[in-house]
Amino acid sequence: MNVVYTDNNATTKVADEVIEEMLPYFGELYGNPSSMHTFGDTVNKKIKQARARVADLINADPEEIIFTSCGTESDNTAIDSAIKAYPNKKHIITSNVEHPGIKNFYQHLQKDKGYEVTFIRVDTKGLLDLDLLYKSMSDDTAIISLMWANNETGVLFPIEEIAKKAQEKNILFHTDAVQATGKVEIDVKKTGVDMLSLSGHKIHAPKGVGVLYVKKGVKFSPFLIGGHQENGRRGGTENSVSIIGLGKACELAKENLPIMNTIVRELRDYLQNQLLEKIPSSSVNGDLEQRLPNTVSIGFDAVEGESILLMLDREGICASSGSACTSGSLEPSHVLMAMKIPFKSAHGSIRFSLSHYNTKQEMDHIVSAMVPTIQKLRDMSPFWKDGKVV
Amino acid sequence: MWEYTDAVKDHFLNPRNVGELEGANAIGEAGSLNCGDALKIFLKINENERIVDASFMTFGCASAVASSSALTEILKGMTLTDAAKLTNEDISDYLGGLPKAKMHCSVMGQSALKKAIADYRGIQILQKPGEIVCECFEVTDLEIIDAVKTNKLETTDDVTDFLKAGGGCGNCLERIEELIESVKTKG
Numbered sequence: 001m002n003v004v005y006t007d008n009n010a011t012t013k014v015a016d017e018v019i020e021e022m023l024p025y026f027g028e029l030y031g032n033p034s035s036m037h038t039f040g041d042t043v044n045k046k047i048k049q050a051r052a053r054v055a056d057l058i059n060a061d062p063e064e065i066i067f068t069s070c071g072t073e074s075d076n077t078a079i080d081s082a083i084k085a086y087p088n089k090k091h092i093i094t095s096n097v098e099h100p101g102i103k104n105f106y107q108h109l110q111k112d113k114g115y116e117v118t119f120i121r122v123d124t125k126g127l128l129d130l131d132l133l134y135k136s137m138s139d140d141t142a143i144i145s146l147m148w149a150n151n152e153t154g155v156l157f158p159i160e161e162i163a164k165k166a167q168e169k170n171i172l173f174h175t176d177a178v179q180a181t182g183k184v185e186i187d188v189k190k191t192g193v194d195m196l197s198l199s200g201h202k203i204h205a206p207k208g209v210g211v212l213y214v215k216k217g218v219k220f221s222p223f224l225i226g227g228h229q230e231n232g233r234r235g236g237t238e239n240s241v242s243i244i245g246l247g248k249a250c251e252l253a254k255e256n257l258p259i260m261n262t263i264v265r266e267l268r269d270y271l272q273n274q275l276l277e278k279i280p281s282s283s284v285n286g287d288l289e290q291r292l293p294n295t296v297s298i299g300f301d302a303v304e305g306e307s308i309l310l311m312l313d314r315e316g317i318c319a320s321s322g323s324a325c326t327s328g329s330l331e332p333s334h335v336l337m338a339m340k341i342p343f344k345s346a347h348g349s350i351r352f353s354l355s356h357y358n359t360k361q362e363m364d365h366i367v368s369a370m371v372p373t374i375q376k377l378r379d380m381s382p383f384w385k386d387g388k389v390v
Numbered sequence: 391m392w393e394y395t396d397a398v399k400d401h402f403l404n405p406r407n408v409g410e411l412e413g414a415n416a417i418g419e420a421g422s423l424n425c426g427d428a429l430k431i432f433l434k435i436n437e438n439e440r441i442v443d444a445s446f447m448t449f450g451c452a453s454a455v456a457s458s459s460a461l462t463e464i465l466k467g468m469t470l471t472d473a474a475k476l477t478n479e480d481i482s483d484y485l486g487g488l489p490k491a492k493m494h495c496s497v498m499g500q501s502a503l504k505k506a507i508a509d510y511r512g513i514q515i516l517q518k519p520g521e522i523v524c525e526c527f528e529v530t531d532l533e534i535i536d537a538v539k540t541n542k543l544e545t546t547d548d549v550t551d552f553l554k555a556g557g558g559c560g561n562c563l564e565r566i567e568e569l570i571e572s573v574k575t576k577g
Contacts, residue, residue: 302423381447382419382428
């Protein structure tokens with residue numbers, strides 16, 4: 001069975017060009033980039049090229065790029081560095097829709113380290129309450145950290161505007177751009193963020209590699225203390241193969257950015273409109289305009305997400321749900337709850353996230369699988385009668 | 391991906407006895423739209439107090455659908471006296487087991503069945519006995535104590551897996567811990 005992959009906000013296919021770029025370094029070119037000999041230096045030169053390619057994608061300088069193991073490490077490092085740099089400041093600002101990779105770190109800081117963390121709310125469209133954000137900034141704020149784009153809904157926060165305010169008040173500003181990278185234009189010089197996280201496997205590089213951009217002049221303190229690698233900012237022998245892959249992926253992401261904002265956006269809109277048109281009592285979660293071009297989250301009333309996903313799985317379709325019916329979290333996702341999406345559609349929310357590898361035929365396949373799936377589940381549901389929610 | 395048994399997958403993809411049952415004389419409901427799963431069962435009981443037919447309507451995950459389907463299959467042909475003795479474990483066993491985090495689906499089946507029997511006997515369950523501990527999922531202290539004893543639960547996570555209690559806002563987790571301790575010490 002052919003796989004229709006529309007779960008690109010979870011992870012992406014490693015691009016063929018990326019694999020090709022990495023292969024020699026899996027095999028004969030295994031040298032340690034820190035070695036004195038030419039053999040190791042070959043790898044070092046290639047990492048240098050990768051660093052330049054990453055920097056080019058976000059308009060940074062190569063020395064502002066620190067390679068890490070993943071987005072979570074980059075996020076944790078940014079917050080940890082800020083609180084070490086400003087030990088007297090005991091306040092952090094973030095939002096209530098952040099990724100668990102950073103959300104749980106705040107809980108640790110609150111519980112174990114005595115930090116006050118302000119979680120700025122979002123409205124029903126998933127847009128940030130900017131008034132509240134600006135009012136919450138104070139001399140005691142060590143760092144503001146906000147995601148550029150939400151992984152579940154694709155909703156974008158006005159990072160440039162917020163960065164300006166943070167700069168005016170002299171507060172460090174970090175953004176988690178894991179979902180935004182390769183989908184919207186990122187220019188750190190123009191935006192003026194102090195730190196930015198991105199992750200390889202969301203942009204067609206392999207898993208296990210991420211980046212933390214740290215603006216020149218920003219006080220930095222390492223999270224992983226070890227050797228001299230990454231200019232003493234991140235210890236541990238470089239994951240050279242994945243870093244080389246990430247470099248290539250960044251080069252491709254830059255090339256593909258126009259495709260993402262035309263062809264992929266049109267495919268996403270086509271899928272969204274077809275589903276809304278053919279399935280009654282369905283609605284998009286999140287703002288329609290301030291949104292990533294590849295993501296759509298739709299709530300289907302009176303049915304439950306896991307059931308939908310398992311039926312789609314039978315048709316080879318990969319998507320993800322906004323509900324997590326597991327022991328620890330019986331409520332729908334914290335993102336949909338923060339947006340006050342009603343339970344009747346939150347439990348039945350499905351996220352489709354596309355890439356430039358998707359085709360119109362695939363979108364048609366999804367629509368033709370979704371229509372009977374939702375119908376079958378609604379026929380079974382005690383909350384659905386005569387074509388509407390009861 | 392959940393690790394479901396072939397029986398769970400089969401009952402989810404090909405659910406038995408779906409829909410309202412014409413001539414049903416006992417109906418029981420459990421769960422709610424807010425909880426993320428809900429079940430309504432319909433029973434037709436004859437003059438000898440034997441269940442001659444059963445059906446269900448379910449909103450929920452795959453194991454909720456499968457548990458409901460299994461329950462109706464188990465109940466068909468059973469006397470009301472035997473049906474009253476059914477436990478959530480009987481439902482889970484019928485399906486070759488459920489993932490631990492999904493045990494609450496079988497508990498929901500048992501709970502809807504209890505209500506259907508009460509409905510048939512004309513007993514009104516006005517209020518659940520005991521005191522509500524988990525506000526999110528309306529679970530009482532007596533229900534928690536009963537589940538801890540019957541299923542030998544040891545942690546708050548276990549209780550959440552079986553009853554959902556504590557899985558919402560989490561405010562009642564301390565109280566659940568106290569109840570587990572009290573069962574351990576008093577037995």
